[in-house]
Amino acid sequence: MEDILIHAKDLWCSYEEEENSVPVLRGISVDIRRGEYVAILGHNGSGKSTFAKLLNGILIPQSGELTVAGTDLASPDLTDDDIFALRRQVGMVFQNPDNQLVATIVEDDVAFGPENLGVPSAEIRRRVDEALATVGMSKYAKHEPHRLSGGQKQRVAIAGLIAMMPTCMIFDESTAMLDPAGRREVIETFEKLNKEQGITVLTITHYMSEAARADRVIVIDDGRILADGTPREIFADAERLVAAGLDVPQCTALIHALREKGVALEGEPVTLEECADLICRALEGKNG
Amino acid sequence: MAELTLEHVSYIYGERTPFEITALDDVSLTVREGSVTGIIGHTGSGKSTLVQLLNGLEKPASGRVLLDGCDIWEKPKEMQKIRFRIGLVMQYPEYQLFEETVSADISFGPRNMGLTEEEIKARVSEAAQFVGLEPETMEKSPFDLSGGQKRRVAIAGVMAMRPEVLVLDEPAAGLDPRGRDMILKGIREYGRCTGNTVVIVSHSMEDMAAYCDDIIVMAGGKVHLCGSRDAVFAHATELAKVGLDIPQITKLALLLKQRGITIPEGIYTVEAAVEALRPLF
Amino acid sequence: MKNIALGQFYPARSPIHALDARMKVILSILYIVCTFLCKNVLAFGALALSAVLLILLSRVPMRTILRAIRPILFIMLFTALINLFFTKGETLLWSQQILPFWRIDLHLEGIYSAAFMLVRIVVLILGTSIFLTYTTTPIALTDAIESLLSPLRVIHVPVHEFAMMMTIALRFIPTLSEETEKIMNAQKARGVDFSQGGLIRRAKALIPILIPLFVSAFRRADELATAMECRCYRGGKGRTKMTVSHLHFGDFTALLLVVAFGTGLILLNRYGFGFTMV
Numbered sequence: 001m002e003d004i005l006i007h008a009k010d011l012w013c014s015y016e017e018e019e020n021s022v023p024v025l026r027g028i029s030v031d032i033r034r035g036e037y038v039a040i041l042g043h044n045g046s047g048k049s050t051f052a053k054l055l056n057g058i059l060i061p062q063s064g065e066l067t068v069a070g071t072d073l074a075s076p077d078l079t080d081d082d083i084f085a086l087r088r089q090v091g092m093v094f095q096n097p098d099n100q101l102v103a104t105i106v107e108d109d110v111a112f113g114p115e116n117l118g119v120p121s122a123e124i125r126r127r128v129d130e131a132l133a134t135v136g137m138s139k140y141a142k143h144e145p146h147r148l149s150g151g152q153k154q155r156v157a158i159a160g161l162i163a164m165m166p167t168c169m170i171f172d173e174s175t176a177m178l179d180p181a182g183r184r185e186v187i188e189t190f191e192k193l194n195k196e197q198g199i200t201v202l203t204i205t206h207y208m209s210e211a212a213r214a215d216r217v218i219v220i221d222d223g224r225i226l227a228d229g230t231p232r233e234i235f236a237d238a239e240r241l242v243a244a245g246l247d248v249p250q251c252t253a254l255i256h257a258l259r260e261k262g263v264a265l266e267g268e269p270v271t272l273e274e275c276a277d278l279i280c281r282a283l284e285g286k287n288g
Numbered sequence: 289m290a291e292l293t294l295e296h297v298s299y300i301y302g303e304r305t306p307f308e309i310t311a312l313d314d315v316s317l318t319v320r321e322g323s324v325t326g327i328i329g330h331t332g333s334g335k336s337t338l339v340q341l342l343n344g345l346e347k348p349a350s351g352r353v354l355l356d357g358c359d360i361w362e363k364p365k366e367m368q369k370i371r372f373r374i375g376l377v378m379q380y381p382e383y384q385l386f387e388e389t390v391s392a393d394i395s396f397g398p399r400n401m402g403l404t405e406e407e408i409k410a411r412v413s414e415a416a417q418f419v420g421l422e423p424e425t426m427e428k429s430p431f432d433l434s435g436g437q438k439r440r441v442a443i444a445g446v447m448a449m450r451p452e453v454l455v456l457d458e459p460a461a462g463l464d465p466r467g468r469d470m471i472l473k474g475i476r477e478y479g480r481c482t483g484n485t486v487v488i489v490s491h492s493m494e495d496m497a498a499y500c501d502d503i504i505v506m507a508g509g510k511v512h513l514c515g516s517r518d519a520v521f522a523h524a525t526e527l528a529k530v531g532l533d534i535p536q537i538t539k540l541a542l543l544l545k546q547r548g549i550t551i552p553e554g555i556y557t558v559e560a561a562v563e564a565l566r567p568l569f
Numbered sequence: 570m571k572n573i574a575l576g577q578f579y580p581a582r583s584p585i586h587a588l589d590a591r592m593k594v595i596l597s598i599l600y601i602v603c604t605f606l607c608k609n610v611l612a613f614g615a616l617a618l619s620a621v622l623l624i625l626l627s628r629v630p631m632r633t634i635l636r637a638i639r640p641i642l643f644i645m646l647f648t649a650l651i652n653l654f655f656t657k658g659e660t661l662l663w664s665q666q667i668l669p670f671w672r673i674d675l676h677l678e679g680i681y682s683a684a685f686m687l688v689r690i691v692v693l694i695l696g697t698s699i700f701l702t703y704t705t706t707p708i709a710l711t712d713a714i715e716s717l718l719s720p721l722r723v724i725h726v727p728v729h730e731f732a733m734m735m736t737i738a739l740r741f742i743p744t745l746s747e748e749t750e751k752i753m754n755a756q757k758a759r760g761v762d763f764s765q766g767g768l769i770r771r772a773k774a775l776i777p778i779l780i781p782l783f784v785s786a787f788r789r790a791d792e793l794a795t796a797m798e799c800r801c802y803r804g805g806k807g808r809t810k811m812t813v814s815h816l817h818f819g820d821f822t823a824l825l826l827v828v829a830f831g832t833g834l835i836l837l838n839r840y841g842f843g844f845t846m847v
Binding site for chain 1: 330331434435436461462463464465466467491492494531533535536537539540543544547549558559561562565566568569
Binding site: 088101103111113164 | 799
């Protein structure tokens, strides 16, 4: 199974510090292929962030199987070098844009990762310039991070990962603290990376509009996988979304409400256009 | 109960330097007594500056901020009294918690007002009720709570001062749907129960549509639109043009209208959309 | 708050700005030595002249430079007075009995000595601030010190870790100062008054600021550490650098000039007139 990037089977995890430790993850089984664009949905405390933190070795599972990019993270003899090797391939962007930039100049920060990997200087320079161009931040190469907007800071963080040339990027609620414009910037950036460079993207979020854009949505609730499928399949079951403490997209809610009132509408629209199409078609059918 | 009015207010950052930025440009507006008013606009529209002016943290370069017709800067020495009347909850307020217990933190504001212990107690429990904090949470350390709970404690801390005008800057930022609904409901509850005025600053049109009576739209340091929720959403096309994220259902209504379906422009709830579309079938 | 100036770096294009930061550290040390080489009027004159030249070369406005002197005005005055009245010499200019057991003498040598000390202090401050603070960014300075001290790694001095700490501190000073202002505003809104009351009341008013600030700083530190580890940071071992700075012709020229200047000062000491310092 060459193209499986993440393999998890019956994964259990709990935070050790707490005395009466309640498991945060209770038996997660999932396979994610290389190049996929996956949204992981769930309310705060559902375990979605814990799952993300397992994927690049910030946390270690108590039981179950977990293999990420060829590294067996559930193995009892996991070494620091194994985790180092894993993190070259699986990068993570966090929630707070302020707390992940290290350097006082944008380009120095982007260089931080490759510097840690021991990449030769000239090669770092090339990668930094390229990474900044990819996220559209070349203009800001010499700026100080604290003067940038939230969306720009997150793009710098993404560039910092690109420069390490990973195969997978995890976005752990990276849009939660941003305004709508910043959120758009970040989403567009990682979608571009997924489409153009084939980087596997996992975005952990509670925004339905973000999940709707992914190829695959995994809903986590109470440490278990509640649903796994295309956005269309996931949005079809509005009750399940509500039960998981999530919003039902307004278009979906509208279609469902109309159906309840006896209007015959076929299909499960995900985007606005699809929804408009569906309504127009139904009206044409009725009148024409 | 109080009415808040801005008269020709301007505010400039870095005045007389090369970096001069006019954050607010001759803004006049009124926040209706007892209303829940939403101030919306994207980053840089001047809404954050507006928040600081409403509470007297910043002084307008020109113009006046009036509380029930009195200039809040008339006696700068008595600004603290004004701040007790106009409560402010800043962005990410959970970072201002510092006391050992939740109830001690919520009492901090009322204690600074010099209220009696009895009165403080009553207010703390009232505020906790508004935001839905359980009694067993009250004796915990605020640092042991979840992010959403901390936020609720911080908001209760200002509510307990029972300000006549409660101003909140992005109270639901970064929260999941459950946390967001809980907080926004609590805020509206505060307004309804005490009859006090509430001002919510946000960039989420969807939240504003769900929880506010009046909406003020800021753009480029000016008031772009203002009025009742219905009146503002009637200009949906214009709102989209300013670059605001109008609710998905409003976008859908606009799209359907473009395709020749007779549907009113100012739809902002799913219920209204159902009502408008149902008769067509 | 966002425009907070870190250090006193003055951005400009000048021959001094263009020098390698490591060389500037060395040059400023040499320049400090030069100030102590001067012994007589000629040498001190040359020293003062060189400082003026440095200022002109650096293209930093005079007003900005004088700001560096202001904090040490008191020390300057104090040193000058001590030298003025406590230097004994051959030419007594003025003498006054103040108290039965205390007499003040003013010697010509005292005037010389005070003037020399003033020049030395001013040039010392100006020289180091022109080389180090006005024309070098704090981050370049940190890198330079890391590079110059790197031989100490052999005896297990954590040079890299120290430099990393400095970098992170520089990165987070603006963030934390912004945060302080935010927390202060939040507590003001809850009725804290920082401007009234006695010392104890004011100190008490700081608690609601300091606790949240510490909590937040620890949270940031924690998150930053995780983020750094996720970016494969494992300390200085096996690390490379994007910008490897090389010393250029100009750097060596500058070094030569300063060394020549020092030698010149020693020579000038021989041809002086008037008072000579020991």
